[in-house]
Amino acid sequence: MRRILGRLLSSVILLWAVFTLTFLLTRFAPGNPFAQGRHMPPEVMANLMKVYHLDQPLWVQYLLTLRQTLEGDLGVSYKAAGIPVSEILLQTLPVSLTLGAAALLVSVLMGLLGGLLIGIGSPILSRTLRWTTTLLVGLPSFLLAAVLIDLLALRGGLLPVALWEGWRSAVLPVIALSVAPAGYLARVFAASMEETLDSPFYRTAVAKGLDPLRRIVFHLVLPSLNAVLSLLGPLAAAFLTGSFVVETVFAIPGMGRVFVLSVMNRDYPLIMGTTLVYTVFLTVAVLLGDFLSEAVDPRVRAV
Amino acid sequence: MIRQGPILSRSFWSATLPFLLLLTLVLLALLPSRLTGIDPLSQHARLVLAPPLTSGHPLGCDFLGRDLWSRLVSGSLVSLTAGLGVGLLSTLIGGIWGILSGFLGRPWDPVMMRTLEIWYALPEILIATLLMLFLGHGLLAVVVALSIGGWMGVARVLRAETLRLREAMFMDSARATGVSPLRLVLRHFLPNVMPVVAVMVLFRIPGGILGESTLSFLGLGLAPPQASWGVLVNEGWKALPVSAFMLVWPAAFIVLSLVSFQLLADRLGRRFGVGR
Numbered sequence: 001m002r003r004i005l006g007r008l009l010s011s012v013i014l015l016w017a018v019f020t021l022t023f024l025l026t027r028f029a030p031g032n033p034f035a036q037g038r039h040m041p042p043e044v045m046a047n048l049m050k051v052y053h054l055d056q057p058l059w060v061q062y063l064l065t066l067r068q069t070l071e072g073d074l075g076v077s078y079k080a081a082g083i084p085v086s087e088i089l090l091q092t093l094p095v096s097l098t099l100g101a102a103a104l105l106v107s108v109l110m111g112l113l114g115g116l117l118i119g120i121g122s123p124i125l126s127r128t129l130r131w132t133t134t135l136l137v138g139l140p141s142f143l144l145a146a147v148l149i150d151l152l153a154l155r156g157g158l159l160p161v162a163l164w165e166g167w168r169s170a171v172l173p174v175i176a177l178s179v180a181p182a183g184y185l186a187r188v189f190a191a192s193m194e195e196t197l198d199s200p201f202y203r204t205a206v207a208k209g210l211d212p213l214r215r216i217v218f219h220l221v222l223p224s225l226n227a228v229l230s231l232l233g234p235l236a237a238a239f240l241t242g243s244f245v246v247e248t249v250f251a252i253p254g255m256g257r258v259f260v261l262s263v264m265n266r267d268y269p270l271i272m273g274t275t276l277v278y279t280v281f282l283t284v285a286v287l288l289g290d291f292l293s294e295a296v297d298p299r300v301r302a303v
Numbered sequence: 304m305i306r307q308g309p310i311l312s313r314s315f316w317s318a319t320l321p322f323l324l325l326l327t328l329v330l331l332a333l334l335p336s337r338l339t340g341i342d343p344l345s346q347h348a349r350l351v352l353a354p355p356l357t358s359g360h361p362l363g364c365d366f367l368g369r370d371l372w373s374r375l376v377s378g379s380l381v382s383l384t385a386g387l388g389v390g391l392l393s394t395l396i397g398g399i400w401g402i403l404s405g406f407l408g409r410p411w412d413p414v415m416m417r418t419l420e421i422w423y424a425l426p427e428i429l430i431a432t433l434l435m436l437f438l439g440h441g442l443l444a445v446v447v448a449l450s451i452g453g454w455m456g457v458a459r460v461l462r463a464e465t466l467r468l469r470e471a472m473f474m475d476s477a478r479a480t481g482v483s484p485l486r487l488v489l490r491h492f493l494p495n496v497m498p499v500v501a502v503m504v505l506f507r508i509p510g511g512i513l514g515e516s517t518l519s520f521l522g523l524g525l526a527p528p529q530a531s532w533g534v535l536v537n538e539g540w541k542a543l544p545v546s547a548f549m550l551v552w553p554a555a556f557i558v559l560s561l562v563s564f565q566l567l568a569d570r571l572g573r574r575f576g577v578g579r
Binding site: 282 | 417420421424425426428429432433434435436437439509513516517520521522523536539540543547550554557558561562565566
């Protein structure tokens with residue numbers, strides 16, 4: 001219970017720190033959010049600055065934004081004038097979450113299967129997979145995405161090239177997102193199983209002549225699973241950030257694309273909104289990952 | 304005795320070959336662009352999207368008729384510099400943090416580690432993207448942003464190493480002989496963490512290369528016409544419907560260098576007993 005409270009407290013501190021840093025970064029960034037590619041009379045500019053409180057001293061802006069955010073109001077986008085940030089996020093977040101969840105599922109399944117085959121497959125299969133997973137770790141998602149689009153969408157015409165319409169358009173982005181993490185997971189899982197193979201309780205299971213299926217499931221796979229579970233949090237982070245790239249490549253209207261565009265456009269409220277939502281999701285993911293590994297492995301609880 | 308087993312051993316594939324590949328890449332990147340014979344920025348309408356093996360342009364030309372080979376070579380220097388820069392700078396930041404935290408002990412160590420954990424929750428690219436807002440475009444900006452985004456793993460490893468070395472026998476012996484604290488750190492401690500520091504630099508280099516190419520691919524890193532592998536992949540991706548070659552070359556360079564660095568780092572890490 002104390003641990004949980006401690007975690008919650010540090011999550012709150014994290015949110016506040018991210019808020020403050022993002023605020024300072026946006027306000028000290030060179031350039032003016034309204035002066036991009038257009039010329040406007042100084043009176044109009046002054047008026048705009050006034051409307052968005054950008055003419056106030058920094059600490060007034062900070063307190064104003066902080067109070068607004070605490071009240072749950074993320075403000076209005078500068079670029080898409082008049083549209084509330086929360087509305088943009090509500091439209092784009094489900095897309096990113098669907099994409100991320102699908103990619104998480106696929107990569108965990110592929111990673112576990114791959115790791116299992118490396119661990120208990122024949123030597124040739126094991127070695128081939130080991131090399132494949134090494135190569136996969138060095139394959140950036142944007143590259144894979146580009147190749148997939150070219151081969152399967154443009155030349156093959158099997159799947160849609162871009163956008164987000166129906167499950168068929170999700171296939172390529174999910175593959176592009178999940179392949180590299182799956183390779184990494186497979187390696188981690190295999191290494192963890194190798195350790196378990198050396199452990200006294202596994203040798204006992206072999207010695208007492210337990211049938212292979214039960215031995216592998218209960219004495220090898222389940223005890224080794226924890227290494228993978230503790231990665232789920234960081235992995236969720238990888239999917240969120242991976243989605244910056246993949247959503248941009250596939251022109252998917254998700255939050256990753258909104259984030260990248262908001263940084264390019266210096267859309268301060270939108271940058272703040274996306275960053276905060278990301279931070280909330282990351283902390284929740286890390287917390288969930290920790291709870292999961294505690295639930296599965298009693299050894300973690302004891303520490 | 305007749306040698307058993309494959310002619311090319313495991314260590315050839317996992318160490319010698321990656322090393323030779325990287326050496327080739329580095330030498331290539333350091334070639335003065337004069338040796339490639341062509342200015343990477345000169346454009347020729349006649350040569351737009353020329354295929355490979357066009358006379359004088361072994362890898363072909365891009366959509367502005369610029370020679371791909373010379374652009375790739377000048378881009379290699381930028382990408383490798385970014386990787387090395389991120390490796391060095393993030394190890395410097397993480398090293399100072401981790402070693403200080405390990406040496407200072409209570410009450411500073413828990414505070415520094417909590418701060419680190421909080422920072423660690425944010426992914427590297429998210430921090431780097433936000434920082435690019437402030438730092439603007441350019442190689443230095445990319446290196447600084449990625450280093451501030453990704454020094455936390457280094458700090459953790461070096462803190463653990465510091466805690467281990469602090470209790471080591473040779474440190475006790477040095478203390479017992481009445482060596483001054485400064486000398487203790489400079490002459491006895493630092494030389495012994497150096498292997499781990501070197502491994503961490505090598506671990507971070509592929510991260511730097513990947514980070515640079517990701518930022519540049521998104522259009523947040525280096526601005527054209529400056530070339531890096533990421534910029535070239537971005538251009539190649541846009542030209543994909545008409546020509547695959549603009550994508551194939553930089554892609555091959557990225558994958559080869561990432562895998563090679565990864566393999567070497569893994570091997571060196573195992574040699575010095577440093578995990579990820």
